[in-house]
Structure formats: structure tokens, C-alpha cells
Amino acid sequence: MKSFPTIYRTLPRHNSDRPSAVTIGNFDGVHRGHQAILSQVGQLAQERGLAATVMTFLPHPRAYFATRGQRPELIPTQISSLRDKVWAISHLNIDQILLERFNQAMADTSAEDFIKRLLIEGLNTRWLLVGQDFRFGHKRVGDVDLLRRTGRQYGFEVETITDVLDERGYRISSSEVRTALAVGNLARAEHLLGRTYHISGHIIHGQKLGRTLGYPTLNIRVPQLCAARSGIYVVRAHGLHDKPINGVASLGVRPTVSNSGHILLEVHLLDCRIDAYGKLARIEFLEYVRDEEKFPDLPTMISAIDKDAQNAREYFALHGL
Numbered sequence: 001m002k003s004f005p006t007i008y009r010t011l012p013r014h015n016s017d018r019p020s021a022v023t024i025g026n027f028d029g030v031h032r033g034h035q036a037i038l039s040q041v042g043q044l045a046q047e048r049g050l051a052a053t054v055m056t057f058l059p060h061p062r063a064y065f066a067t068r069g070q071r072p073e074l075i076p077t078q079i080s081s082l083r084d085k086v087w088a089i090s091h092l093n094i095d096q097i098l099l100e101r102f103n104q105a106m107a108d109t110s111a112e113d114f115i116k117r118l119l120i121e122g123l124n125t126r127w128l129l130v131g132q133d134f135r136f137g138h139k140r141v142g143d144v145d146l147l148r149r150t151g152r153q154y155g156f157e158v159e160t161i162t163d164v165l166d167e168r169g170y171r172i173s174s175s176e177v178r179t180a181l182a183v184g185n186l187a188r189a190e191h192l193l194g195r196t197y198h199i200s201g202h203i204i205h206g207q208k209l210g211r212t213l214g215y216p217t218l219n220i221r222v223p224q225l226c227a228a229r230s231g232i233y234v235v236r237a238h239g240l241h242d243k244p245i246n247g248v249a250s251l252g253v254r255p256t257v258s259n260s261g262h263i264l265l266e267v268h269l270l271d272c273r274i275d276a277y278g279k280l281a282r283i284e285f286l287e288y289v290r291d292e293e294k295f296p297d298l299p300t301m302i303s304a305i306d307k308d309a310q311n312a313r314e315y316f317a318l319h320g321l
Contacts, residue, residue, distance in 0.1 A: 011122030020053040021045035021127040029079035030088035032194040033164035033172035042093030051095040057102040077227035111137025132160045184288030200282040217266040232289040238282040248312035252292035
């Protein structure tokens, strides 16, 4: 079994000058299009004895520029946390992941310095795969032509990849995944991702209100711009037992009991009590049930939760899970 990728947050690499096969992108969601790209990198790296390498940026460059320009509405929602992104990439024969900090210094880096510092000196790149419209460097002046010219000078090949299409000829993209999740279309999201949508995180302490209502919950922090629609979901929890545990979950700001505005994932395990604080759980989203609501009082909210739990039980009875 292939070992977990080495993760670098700074360059040059502290423990390797091994030549690399590199691809660059945000890879939010690591959907089927990304998987095709990463599989191509992994296969070529293996054939040529190179280190299969993913370079990605934190935060998303679009998020950085939107924040700097005070245009929060332009910040893309987030499909995957960093943990989930790395988890997905680690299953695709990748040897190393570079988590490059996108800040003002990076934004001001010239295209030529980007190539020299990151690709040549940092990763000893011998082969590079990017999209046909890939742009980089200060004011995005760098393009594929510049990469190819520089590659001929320093000894690395550059290949481009077009959009990856699904079986019906539709483009597979992070934007399409975000759109599916925003409307609660989990089947469409699964088709694009090649797996069920999930969120992972450590179980944290909450307000303990669920206990008093008869519905104790496991609480997990999620990205504040989580791409998934706020609401109630049928879920399964992985990592807390030797088998997945059926549950029902609320994703949102809990308007009936809190005005903090912070998004939280609260998972109630059906017919199961478990001490999970501090454990890492992966919550698999199976079906969207309803929107998040603000109820006039707790009895009304409890009645709605009763119905949600019943819906979840019916789902599992129907699907035999």
C-alpha cells in the first residue's frame, strides 16, 4: 500500500531533492475531474521515477483577492476542508503535497520568480501538467507559453489538460459541485465527486442542549463558507465504531437556540450512545431532508426533530443500511 504523501508548507523541501512531476490547482472537492488529472500525474511519475506532486494554495487565491478588495460575496464557498482535501488526494498515488500560502508576497511574485522559486528550485520539476488557461504570477501575466519556453531552458516538460467531461458530455468542475450542494442535490454531487459527500472533523463540546431535548448530538466545526446547503440531512458517521453508525444531522447556524451566526454540524446518532469527544469522525451525507428553520419555541422544534429522526429511520429501513 502506498504511503501517505509528504506534506510541505515551505520550500525548498527539507528532506528531498528528488525530481518531480507536478500539477497545480486548488482541487476543492477533489472531484472526478481532479481525480483524472491526479491519476495522470501519478502514472507518469511512476513510469519516470519522479515524485508525483500536487501544489495547492491556502487560502484560495480568489478568496484572498475578494477579502483584500472587501468583496466577500466573491469568495467561493468551500467544498472540502483542508483535511478532507488532503485525505482525498492521499488516495490517488500522490507522493507529496505542497500547501503554498497565498498572501501579498505570493500575489506580488513575478511569473518568472514563480517558476524559478517554486518549480525549479523548490520542487526540481521535470514534468508539469496544468490547464490550458492556467495563469500565474503578478497580475496573472504568466501563461502556458511562458512555462514551455522556460521549461525548454531548464529541462522540464509542460503538458496541458482540457476539461474532464462526464458520460453525458457535461463538464465536471468544482463550480458544478458547489451548485449541486447549494440546492441539496446530493445525487448530483455524488455523480461529480465519484463518492458520497462528506465532512470530517474532531468532535467538540457544544451547549449540551440536545441532551435535555432527548437528542444528544456530536458537534463538528465546518468551514464558515461551507458549500453544502444548511438544513437537515440523513447521515452515517464513520470512525467512531468498527461499523458506520446511522444518524440524522443539522448543518447550520441553529437560529432557534443561537444568534452567533457560526455554522456547526450537529449529528444525532440513531439508537446509539457513544463517548466521542476529541475523536475524528467522517460524516457521510446521504439525503437532504429539509431547510433549517427558526422555531417559535422548543416544543415546536422538538416535534420537528422527532419527524426528522423518523424520516432518517425510514430512509435506512428502505435502503437496508
